[in-house]
Amino acid sequence: MPIFEYRCVDCDHYFEELVRMSGNPRVNCPKCASKKVEKRHSVFAARADAAPSQAPTGGGCGRCGDPSGPCGM
Numbered sequence: 001m002p003i004f005e006y007r008c009v010d011c012d013h014y015f016e017e018l019v020r021m022s023g024n025p026r027v028n029c030p031k032c033a034s035k036k037v038e039k040r041h042s043v044f045a046a047r048a049d050a051a052p053s054q055a056p057t058g059g060g061c062g063r064c065g066d067p068s069g070p071c072g073m
Contacts, residue, residue: 009036 002021007014008029019025027037 003042005040005042006037007040008032008034009038010034014040 002019003016004019004025004027005014005016006027006029008031011029011032011034013029013031015030017025017027019027026035028035029037
């Protein structure tokens with residue numbers, strides 16, 4: 001079961017949820033119990049979705065700005 005990141009539309013709470021792949025997962029906010037949540041791109045999903053031409057120069061993920069190479073994140 002994969003872990004997905006979500007943001008609650010009502011209270012702006014960010015959280016992760018272990019979700020089964022079968023059917024439509026029903027995810028509620030753990031803080032306010034709202035059903036209005038949106039799936040967010042995780043760091044890993046953003047890396048996998050990035051095209052090679054959009055990869056930052058100098059290595060790394062581009063988030064910390066270290067030109068010397070990957071941070072090992």
